Amino acid sequence: xxxxxxxxxxxxxxxxxxxxxxxxxxxxxxxxxxxxxxxxxxxxxxxxxxxxxxxxxxxxxxxxxxxxxxxxxxxxxxxxxxxxxxxxxxxxxxxxxxxxxxxxxxxxxxxxxxxxxxxxxxxxxxxxxxxxxxxxxxxxxxxxxxxxxxxxxxxxxxxxxxxxxxxxxxxxxxxxxxxxxxxxxxxxxxxxxxxxxxxxxxxxxxxxxxxxxxxxxxxxxxxxxxxxxxxxxxxxxxxxxxxxxxxxxxxxxxxxxxxxxxxxxxxxxxxxxxxxxxxxxxxxxxxxxxxxxxxxxxxxxxxxxxxxxxxxxxxxxxxxxxxxxxxxxxxxxxxxxxxxxxxxxxxxxxxxxxxxxxxxxxxxxxxxxxxxxxxxxxxxxxxxxxxxxxxxxxxxxxxxxxxxxxxxxxxxxxxxxxxxxxxxxxxxxxxxxxxxxxxxxxxxxxxxxxxxxxxxxxxxxxxxxxxxxxxxxxxxxxxxxxxxxxxxxxxxxxxxxxxxxxxxxxxxxxxxxxxxxxxxxxxxxxxxxxxxxxxxxxxxxxxxxxxxxxxxxxxxxxxxxxxxxxxxx
RNA sequence: CGGGGCGUAGCGCAGCUUGGUAGCGCGCCUGCUUUGGGAGCAGGAUGUCGCAGGUUCAAAUCCUGCCGCCCCGACCA
Numbered sequence: 199x200x201x202x203x204x205x206x207x208x209x210x211x212x213x214x215x216x217x218x219x220x221x222x223x224x225x226x227x228x229x230x231x232x233x234x235x236x237x238x239x240x241x242x243x244x245x246x247x248x249x250x251x252x253x254x255x256x257x258x259x260x261x262x263x264x265x266x267x268x269x270x271x272x273x274x275x276x277x278x279x280x281x282x283x284x285x286x287x288x289x290x291x292x293x294x295x296x297x298x299x300x301x302x303x304x305x306x307x308x309x310x311x312x313x314x315x316x317x318x319x320x321x322x323x324x325x326x327x328x329x330x331x332x333x334x335x336x337x338x339x340x341x342x343x344x345x346x347x348x349x350x351x352x353x354x355x356x357x358x359x360x361x362x363x364x365x366x367x368x369x370x371x372x373x374x375x376x377x378x379x380x381x382x383x384x385x386x387x388x389x390x391x392x393x394x395x396x397x398x399x400x401x402x403x404x405x406x407x408x409x410x411x412x413x414x415x416x417x418x419x420x421x422x423x424x425x426x427x428x429x430x431x432x433x434x435x436x437x438x439x440x441x442x443x444x445x446x447x448x449x450x451x452x453x454x455x456x457x458x459x460x461x462x463x464x465x466x467x468x469x470x471x472x473x474x475x476x477x478x479x480x481x482x483x484x485x486x487x488x489x490x491x492x493x494x495x496x497x498x499x500x501x502x503x504x505x506x507x508x509x510x511x512x513x514x515x516x517x518x519x520x521x522x523x524x525x526x527x528x529x530x531x532x533x534x535x536x537x538x539x540x541x542x543x544x545x546x547x548x549x550x551x552x553x554x555x556x557x558x559x560x561x562x563x564x565x566x567x568x569x570x571x572x573x574x575x576x577x578x579x580x581x582x583x584x585x586x587x588x589x590x591x592x593x594x595x596x597x598x599x600x601x602x603x604x605x606x607x608x609x610x611x612x613x614x615x616x617x618x619x620x621x622x623x624x625x626x627x628x629x630x631x632x633x634x635x636x637x638x639x640x641x642x643x644x645x646x647x648x649x650x651x652x653x654x655x656x657x658x659x660x661x662x663x664x665x666x667x668x669x670x671x672x673x674x675x676x677x678x679x680x681x682x683x684x685x686x687x688x689x690x691x692x693x694x695x696x697x698x699x700x701x702x703x704x705x706x707x708x709x710x711x712x713x714x715x716x717x718x719x720x721x722x723x724x725x726x727x728x729x730x731x732x733x734x735x736x737x738x739x740x741x742x743x744x745x746x747x748x749x750x751x752x753x754x755x756x757x758x759x760x761x762x763x764x765x766x767x
Numbered sequence: 768c769g770g771g772g773c774g775u776a777g778c779g780c781a782g783c784u785u786g787g788u789a790g791c792g793c794g795c796c797u798g799c800u801u802u803g804g805g806a807g808c809a810g811g812a813u814g815u816c817g818c819a820g821g822u823u824c825a826a827a828u829c830c831u832g833c834c835g836c837c838c839c840g841a842c843c844a
Contacts, residue, residue, distance in 0.1 A: 211779045711804035
């Protein structure tokens with residue numbers, strides 16, 4: 199493609215509403231333009247990258263035995279009512295009515311539709327397993343879209359759905375997809391890590407997220423170099439500590455202390471001259487409307503997802519004041535475990551601790567020298583807190599590290615959640631009805647591209663991995679008015695193009711500096727610079743965008759070099 | 768939904784306090800010069816000042832309502 203004819207509106211200045219680097223660079227490099235909040239157009243340069251990622255996904259999904267389909271964006275409410283998600287899925291589900299006043303929605307995901315297709319098309323165990331996927335536009339009416347393509351409302355997503363006869367086979371399907379995902383992100387040239395994750399509202403029993411390592415990522419992960427354990431921060435487990443023999447003789451006499459207006463852990467510590475590690479934080483939650491007290495050490499944070507999963511409840515939220523008052527008999531800030539009228543759980547961090555400070559369940563009072571068993575009991579000790587980087591690995595007890603990442607893929611074992619709700623049934627060998635066991639597997643295409651920019655850029659712009667670069671090579675004659683340079687550039691351009699290389703000829707009548715800046719900004723991996731000095735000796739210069747390495751080669755050698763690099767893909 | 772900020776040329780911004788009929792830089796167009804890291808000079812085009820009301824002789828500026836966008840939080844595959 200000739201640069202002079204391309205629609206490639208680059209920007210010198212950073213658009214003021216772009217916060218993260220990928221958003222800024224994708225706007226500046228003329229890849230995307232915003233239409234409205236969280237909704238973007240892909241311009242030629244951006245769409246080429248999107249299509250490359252899609253193609254890699256397509257090839258790997260096909261290789262893994264999945265079959266491509268294409269499902270509708272507009273979906274009828276009745277299917278969603280059948281699965282139970284019409285009421286469950288919040289405002290993220292964009293609902294509307296058609297001219298006949300029928301309720302519809304824009305698909306944020308396609309479990310309902312695909313399950314409907316498969317239950318109608320599959321009747322026998324002989325027809326299983328099946329794995330169907332599509333690459334399609336999703337719409338999720340996010341509360342707060344942000345960061346360009348990182349969190350959009352409308353976005354391209356690859357979603358695959360597997361159907362198996364039982365959980366053993368479903369596990370195999372899951373593993374196949376897991377392996378395919380690893381290959382996909384490897385081929386895209388990304389540094390990423392699969393991590394154990396919570397299943398959230400999609401449901402199911404088990405899942406992994408694929409996080410692309412980037413400091414600007416919205417997700418945190420904890421991982422262990424030793425054994426390979428890796429989990430989303432909200433999921434990362436903490437091992438149960440060793441229980442130590444209790445030395446009852448060390449228990450001090452419990453005291454009630456007047457602590458007026460002293461509510462927070464900081465205030466308690468300052469007032470009583472103790473450290474947060476000596477205070478028990480008591481939080482009251484409403485679990486499906488029932489109060490539950492959760493105890494954690496004063497310097498730790500409760501992980502609500504762990505609490506929710508432990509309790510197995512649908513809705514967990516911080517209790518309102520009236521519920522706290524009813525359970526504890528005191529207002530927020532003075533709640534403690536002794537005599538509280540609700541189920542009480544304690545985090546592992548409290549094991550083996552003695553002579554603690556707690557709320558007295560009496561306004562303006564705290565208790566000192568409180569001990570387990572002697573003063574109160576809890577229903578259970580459990581892993582309920584947010585992990586810290588200083589915690590040991592839950593598997594091998596080695597050290598763990600934290601990193602941030604962008605969630606680009608998520609694989610779930612769904613079990614029979616949807617097949618039961620929607621009666622996706624087959625007949626087994628014995629002619630007996632069975633529910634299909636499902637899995638679902640998503641990749642955010644645009645987000646993968648954005649994550650790639652987050653990972654690969656420098657002060658001058660984007661640095662595309664060769665595999666997903668919009669073009670592989672840019673030829674930059676330093677002066678188009680020099681007939682020799684122009685001719686050499688044209689020849690090389692024609693030659694490489696005819697051999698299938700994706701190449702831009704920067705035939706603009708611009709100064710070399712402008713061309714170099716644009717080439718760097720749009721991130722083309724290989725740049726061939728044709729200048730008078732080198733050309734006089736029959737040579738051109740090839741520069742690697744990523745390494746900055748420059749080689750002066752003959753025209754023939756440069757062709758070989760480029761074809762060699764591309765063949766390695 | 769709570770808090771904060773913004774809306775003036777394609778992009779980045781000034782002007783608003785104290786009302787007088789819109790400006791700067793970049794980009795764009797023309798010409799000349801220049802030509803290996805965002806050139807110089809000269810000339811030029813481009814605006815429903817987010818929208819709608821109101822006040823006023825006069826509104827980008829003051830008042831009211833609305834819309835949109837961004838950030839933080841809440842929330843969320």
